[in-house]
Amino acid sequence: MSASLQLLIVAVIVGVFAWRAFKRYAPKTAWRLQASLSYQFERAGRPSWSRAIGRWLRPLETVSGDGCGSGCSSCGGCATNPVAKTDPLSIQLRS
Template sequence: MSASLLLQYAVIGLAVAVSAAFVAKKQFPNATRRLRMACALPLVREGRPDWVRAMGRWIAPPASLIGAGACGGCDSCGSASRGP
């Protein structure tokens, strides 16, 4: 297999992986959040090296405030910005 063909397969594989991640994040946000938490929790435990803990914090989903919005959901519905 030539190097250019290998590079082509790698680029196509990367594009498919990025596309699948984008669709999963948009279509299944709760499952994606749980998956990110499951991957990040073992990395941020005490006793891990600093670079591993930093990677775990990078993987972890952002913290959400429960009950902050009208429905306590994803904070993207815009219900708080609507007027009377």
């Protein structure tokens, strides 16, 4: 395998994981960025393949109450996470 192909594969893998991390830690900013990129592809007068890419890139619409503080705990980042986490350093003594 050539060095340039290896570099391309590594760059794609790193890019995908960087985008996932960005979406996890900055969801609103990532949503806005994805929506603006989708809009650029979906503008009037663009070819059909460009509009198809724009529809594919379009982020999911948020419902009121979504986001941090809604208690959904889908990302695990909310303070109202219903899953109780045990402290691995505490020792439970039996009587």
